[in-house]
Amino acid sequence: MAKAKTPHRTGYHHGNLRDTLIDAAIQLVEEGGPDNVSVREAAKRAGVSPGAPFRHFQSKTALLTAVAEQAMNRLTEAVANALSEVDSADPIVAFEAIGQGYLEWAIGNPTHFQIISSRTLIDFDASDSLRGQNEAIRRKMIDLLTQAQRQGQLAANADFDHLVLAARAFVYGLARMVVDGHFPEWHPSEPPSLAVRKALHLFISGMTNLSEARSQEPLPPLSSGRLDRNGQFT
Amino acid sequence: MAKAKTPHRTGYHHGNLRDTLIDAAIQLVEEGGPDNVSVREAAKRAGVSPGAPFRHFQSKTALLTAVAEQAMNRLTEAVANALSEVDSADPIVAFEAIGQGYLEWAIGNPTHFQIISSRTLIDFDASDSLRGQNEAIRRKMIDLLTQAQRQGQLAANADFDHLVLAARAFVYGLARMVVDGHFPEWHPSEPPSLAVRKALHLFISGMTNLSEARSQEPLPPLSSGRLDRNGQFT
DNA sequence: TCCCATTTGTAATCACTGCTTACATCCCCT
DNA sequence: AGGGGATGTAAGCAGTGATTACAAATGGGA
Numbered sequence: 001m002a003k004a005k006t007p008h009r010t011g012y013h014h015g016n017l018r019d020t021l022i023d024a025a026i027q028l029v030e031e032g033g034p035d036n037v038s039v040r041e042a043a044k045r046a047g048v049s050p051g052a053p054f055r056h057f058q059s060k061t062a063l064l065t066a067v068a069e070q071a072m073n074r075l076t077e078a079v080a081n082a083l084s085e086v087d088s089a090d091p092i093v094a095f096e097a098i099g100q101g102y103l104e105w106a107i108g109n110p111t112h113f114q115i116i117s118s119r120t121l122i123d124f125d126a127s128d129s130l131r132g133q134n135e136a137i138r139r140k141m142i143d144l145l146t147q148a149q150r151q152g153q154l155a156a157n158a159d160f161d162h163l164v165l166a167a168r169a170f171v172y173g174l175a176r177m178v179v180d181g182h183f184p185e186w187h188p189s190e191p192p193s194l195a196v197r198k199a200l201h202l203f204i205s206g207m208t209n210l211s212e213a214r215s216q217e218p219l220p221p222l223s224s225g226r227l228d229r230n231g232q233f234t
Numbered sequence: 235m236a237k238a239k240t241p242h243r244t245g246y247h248h249g250n251l252r253d254t255l256i257d258a259a260i261q262l263v264e265e266g267g268p269d270n271v272s273v274r275e276a277a278k279r280a281g282v283s284p285g286a287p288f289r290h291f292q293s294k295t296a297l298l299t300a301v302a303e304q305a306m307n308r309l310t311e312a313v314a315n316a317l318s319e320v321d322s323a324d325p326i327v328a329f330e331a332i333g334q335g336y337l338e339w340a341i342g343n344p345t346h347f348q349i350i351s352s353r354t355l356i357d358f359d360a361s362d363s364l365r366g367q368n369e370a371i372r373r374k375m376i377d378l379l380t381q382a383q384r385q386g387q388l389a390a391n392a393d394f395d396h397l398v399l400a401a402r403a404f405v406y407g408l409a410r411m412v413v414d415g416h417f418p419e420w421h422p423s424e425p426p427s428l429a430v431r432k433a434l435h436l437f438i439s440g441m442t443n444l445s446e447a448r449s450q451e452p453l454p455p456l457s458s459g460r461l462d463r464n465g466q467f468t
Numbered sequence: 469t470c471c472c473a474t475t476t477g478t479a480a481t482c483a484c485t486g487c488t489t490a491c492a493t494c495c496c497c498t
Numbered sequence: 499a500g501g502g503g504a505t506g507t508a509a510g511c512a513g514t515g516a517t518t519a520c521a522a523a524t525g526g527g528a
Contacts, residue, residue, distance in 0.1 A: 014477075035354070039515065049478050051517080056476090060515065119415040120269070134419055159436065165421045166433040170400070172416070173407020181353040182406070185368055187399045199400040202393065206440030247494060247505060272485065283507050285488080290505090294486065 018056040020046045022066050029067060033111045034121050037064065064115060065122040069129045071112035076133045078105040083140075091147035096204045098141065099171045103196050106175035113179055117172075141167065153208055163207065170203050252290040254280045259301050267345045268355050271298065298349060299356040303363045305346035310367045312339040317374075325381035330438045332375065333405045337430050340409035347413055351406075375401065387442055397441065404437050 014020065024042040039060050040050045057063040082101025086094050106113040115121055116130070124130050141164050148154045154163075177183055178192045187195050248254065258276040273294050274284045291297040316335025320328050340347040349355055350364070358364050375398050382388045388397075411417055412426045421429050 017476080033354075038513080040513080050515095051479080052477055054516070117414060117416075120267075131419070138420065159432070161421065161423065162429065162432045162436050165429060166404070166436050168420050169407035169411055169433060170404045170437075171407070172411060173403035173405070176410055177403055177406060180351060182351075185365070186372065186402050187395065189395065195396065195399060198393070198396045199403060202396055202400050202444070203404075203440070206437070206444050209443050210436070210440050251505080273487085274485070284486090285508080286506055288487070 014046065014048055014052075017046060017048060017052065021053050021056060021063060022070065025063055025067050026070070029111045029115065034064070034115055034118070037067075039063065061121065061123055065124075065127055065130075067112075068116045068122045068124075069127060071109070071116050072130055072133050074109070074112070075102070075105050075116065076136070078102075079137060090153075091144040091151070092153055092204060092208055095141065095144045095148070095167075096200060098137070098144075099167065099200050099204075100197065102137075102171055103175055103200065104193075107178050107193055107196070110179040113175060117176070138164065138168075148208070155210060158210070167203070167207070171200070174199060248280065248282060248286075251280060251282060251286065255287050255290060255297060256300050256304065259297055260304070263301060263345045263349065268298070268349055268352070271301075273297065295355065295357055299358075299361055299364075301346075302350045302356045302358075303361060305343070305350050306364055306367050308343070308346070309336070309339050309350065310370070312336075313371060324387075325378040325385070326387055326438060326442055329375065329378045329382070329401075330434060332371070332378075333401065333434050333438075334431065336371075336405055337409055337434065338427075341412050341427055341430070344413040347409060351410070372398065372402075382442070389444060392444070401437070401441070405434070408433060 021042050024045040025037050027045070028037045028041060037060075039053050039057075042063070043050050043053050046052075053063065057066070079098055079101040082097045082104070083094055086097045088094070122130075142160060145154060145158070145160055145163060149156070149158055174196050177186065178196065183192050183195075255276050258279040259271050261279070262271045262275060271294075273287050273291075276297070277284050277287050280286075287297065291300070313332055313335040316331045316338070317328060320331045322328070356364075376394060379388060379392070379394055379397060383390070383392055408430050411420065412430065417426050417429070
């Protein structure tokens, strides 16, 4: 946990308000999702006036960004943990483990997942930490695919950029479906944690068996009509 | 558009406030996303007092649900349109077209996509229309996969449930990545509309070339440690 | 040791939100 | 013609993020 070493409130001054506010915000997030966080309530829980937090955070967004950074640390940790438990030299197995670790964390921490995935609740671009950890995961994925290619598990002309994009989109989509509550409509018959593992395994299987022939076929044309901003074809 | 046939305001009564409010809400959504919608502002634009909308919508959620129903109509239309333009008997081509139509609509109408995908802004379960149209698309996907199987394009023991789940997750994930603004981090080199098409094609290729052997391998084990609600392994 | 600038808190206030209640007005049906 | 139900208004509640002027505590230099 975000150890807030509070040196006892001395009366007027709090002592460690910044960290205490982050902890309060985390608590609020866990109780009722990102929308349950209000600066006032965080201040109240820290035993402080409603205006005090703004000495430490320029805005509510800044507070939630601090929460996101902690959440991202834990996600990175979970992924690293999943990787370290792989007892195989097969890079594809490791690749799948990343996805599995990501999904387990997202499903186990849905509200934190929502926060790090949002670009309206937090200021992602302003955080070196958030951008850096995200990029680290992406690099690891590319590394593993490169290894797989060297070992002949991927076609020599495999399209890494789109492969990584596809893998990320797939895992992100699964996580969001669970978190957004879309599972009842799309897969009611099984607990999400299990269905997600099976789907992931299916995806990895498909990825490694891409025949060069079909994947090199020309793309189907765009729909002839263009979409206007109301979704109508014109 | 949601033709609000307004029979002239007679002075006190509005005449067609319900539809007018929906239109105003749509306008607000298009201007600044779902968060830009406020009941008061919709009322103001309809030229009516702040309390009036509550005669027609029990809550803000109910108003947004009405917006979602209109958006869903257009999504269904876009998908149907994409399907009708397929000039091939290959069910896999049609399957890809559904994904392509979905993605084009989502990218072209990001805020409407956000609304129909949310389960907090709207009351999805309470709307027969929303549930029905969603289910119709899912059925169509299963139909096409069934045809593909009959024609030998999918393994005889193909796992339809998880295949449809995977396809849906993949397309949903791509759409959300675009809409949520994750593309700069994951695929900065290309316009999303193009990258998305390529990734989709890659996914479809992988799906149809699933070797039975690998996809029937046992699942890798769950991470040995369990995740607590803070994302820590215990 | 004292002093004062800096840091960190308070109090009051603003504009905005969703929503409710009591009351006014108008339309339509008998 | 008139009354009942539908639809609007006015006023107001509690809660929000954020800003401002002011007060208190802290700690480093003389």
